[in-house]
Amino acid sequence: MSIILAVIVLIGLFILGIKFWKTSRIVALLFLLPVLAIFLFAGFVFFNSWYHTTPDSLNFTVQKENQSYTVTGVWNKPLDAYRFPTDFIVFYVPDNEEVTNVKRNRFEDYEKMDMFYFEESVQEWIKHQHPPVSDPQIFDIETSKEFSFSFVLPENANPNEVKIYYAHTRDEPMDALEFWFKEIELE
Template identity: 75%
Template sequence: MSIIFAIIIIIVFFILAIRFRKTRRIVSLIFLTPVFLVLLFVGYVLFNSWYHTSADSLNFTVQKENQSYTVTGVWKKPLDAYRFPTDFIVFYVPNNEEVRDVKRNMVEDYKKMDRNGLEESVQEWIKKENPPELIPQIFDIETSKEFSFSFVLPENVKPNEVKIYYAHTREEPMDALEFWFKKIDLK
């Protein structure tokens, strides 16, 4: 009901602006200003609902030193406005051995968030994506234009045996979390 009332007011302002445009230009501009602001706001919301980043807009570079790796990621396109503050790194290591010394930028409020719910959502999405039969090791990382993380592989694990995915999360208002995954090659 209030949306209809707001639309009626905007239409009335527009009609009054047209009516006063020849005789009183300042009054016409005053009536046009709210119409213009509403159109800008609607355009902003529509654009951000339409614009999504894709896995193609993310590039990785990998640096290796013994069993220690540093992965740097750079987005070629702007990040989406409705991105979640945290993305995830998913490791699949043979024999379910643990990745050590994972260092990355984390969201400060991540501990206050429902961590278990977030990680369960990621695991449920991973199950749909046909993962290996290994147990995923999931680490959060702050979503930013440029980022890097480092880790150490177990001694007896070869880089080509490990599968690493970057999971980008997106949450539009009043909608569920959405994910897409991009594989990171350690070559």
């Protein structure tokens, strides 16, 4: 009922704005501006609900020095408005060896976040994506237009056997977390 009343008021304001256009443009603008503002707001909300980044809009460059790697990521397109403040880096290393010295920018309030819940959500999502046999090692990273992270592989790890994925997280209002993954090639 309230939506119908709001639509009637908007139509009334629009009609009054058109009627007063020839006599007083200032009064007409006072009637038309709320209608315009509501349409702009609705368009903004619709666009941000519709626009999603894809794995194709993210490019990586990898620099290697011995067993130490630095990965730089750049988004070709704007980030989505409903992105989550953190994305994730997922490592699969053969024999479940541990990746060390993972350095990355983190979301400023990461200590206040329930990271266990988010890592659990990522692991649950990964299970449905046919992951490699080894256990995932998950690290959060701040979502930003340009980013970089570095890490050191174990001494006896073959870079061709290591799988690394960037997991982008979307958090639309009143919706569950959504992820997509993009593999990072080391060679």
